[in-house]
Amino acid sequence: MERKLFKSLPGMAAMGALFLTMGAQAENLQVSIEIPRLSVAEYHKPYVAVWLEDESRSATQIAVWYDVEMRNNEGEKWLKDLRQWWRRGGRSLDVPVDGITSATYGPGEHTFEVSINGSDLADLAPGKYRLRVEAAREVGGRELVEIPLTWPLEKSSLPLSVKGSEELGQVRIALQP
């Protein structure tokens, strides 16, 4: 299987997502995701996927956190456990993808920004979308939350947020100049 085309250091991929600000317009979509601290005997950081889905269920990928450091790409074996994301484009994605994939994160609030003009978001047609965030944890649970929104984002409507109940805490989106 040829999946190693974009082989890059995991840290680089995360940095791509954080500082992709080379577009003409400096406006960024800011996404904050809270990973709850869980009292469990065996804890593994969750795999997380973030994508925008239009009304015909077509997806624009924003972020995927998975175990990029395992040897022989073994971390990719559990990507399908993000089962909604897997169906909505994950299974056609040639991971790792610069600017989208990164290593997993533990409990806490994690914020990243995506340049709207410097990413696939630049091609989004105006309309109704859902920002969907899915988390799946090894020997743990799985949760999917979503924020309905209208694109382009209306500054007055922001920030938008939703709260997960098991595997995800607060998920928040905003615009950053």
Place this chain on the structure above:
Amino acid sequence: MKSNFASVLVAGLLAAGVAMQAEAHRVWILPSSTVLSGDDPYVTFDAAVSNTIFFPDHVAMGVDAVTATAPNGKTVALENASRGKYRSTFDVQLKEEGTYKIGLASSGLRAFWKDAEGKRKMWPGRGQQANDAEFETAVPKDAKDLRVTQSSRRVETFVTAGAPTNDVLKPEGVGLELVPVTHPNDLYAGEEASFEMLIDGEPAKGVEIVLIPGGSRYRDSQNEIKVKADAEGRFNVTWPSAGQYFMEAEYEDDKARAPATVRSGSYSATFEVLPL
């Protein structure tokens, strides 16, 4: 045994059990998972003939005739095949991205008749593969109650590495076949899936399909879903819940090629329905 009554009761139950078995045997190949990610993943399969869906309680299914077809149409070797008391197991490595078909198909003539003493005879013998060339010599044409059928059987399942593909889903035009309109590895609870059934490449009009969710061992009823295909052989099903499903269809008509007078086909498959 304390009384004759008890032994009569036990014998009666045994007889009923045997009769039920003859009616209800299901042949299935069950994959450990159907939707896979990562490099060159493996799927392990159980194959058995049983009464209870996905619970091996009768006899292992022989896997010598089982074929795994890769997305590119090539045959892939079954690895670690082993026959146990109640079920066979084997592994398939998905080295190519796309959808694989794992199953067996057979077709040929079958004959049933009574000999001079009124004993029932059949050709080919139970568990034997038909060889149509032997029909002329093996079956007495003037036998009493001779019934010759052109019969086919298919048992299959599907697994996908990465994005689903459709190449292995194309019909072969032989026997009773399922043509998925909804991809068989893209099934979700609460959603409707569409399929088409063909007999020798033509719509299997009005064929009756039964779908049974796995885990029947842990409930009182089969919870079977019965659907009838329309004039184009099409049918839809809305999956009530996530899980593994067994599907079965039987077809029979009189459009057989001579010397057969009856054409019959049986189809069974295993699907995995995921939660939304």
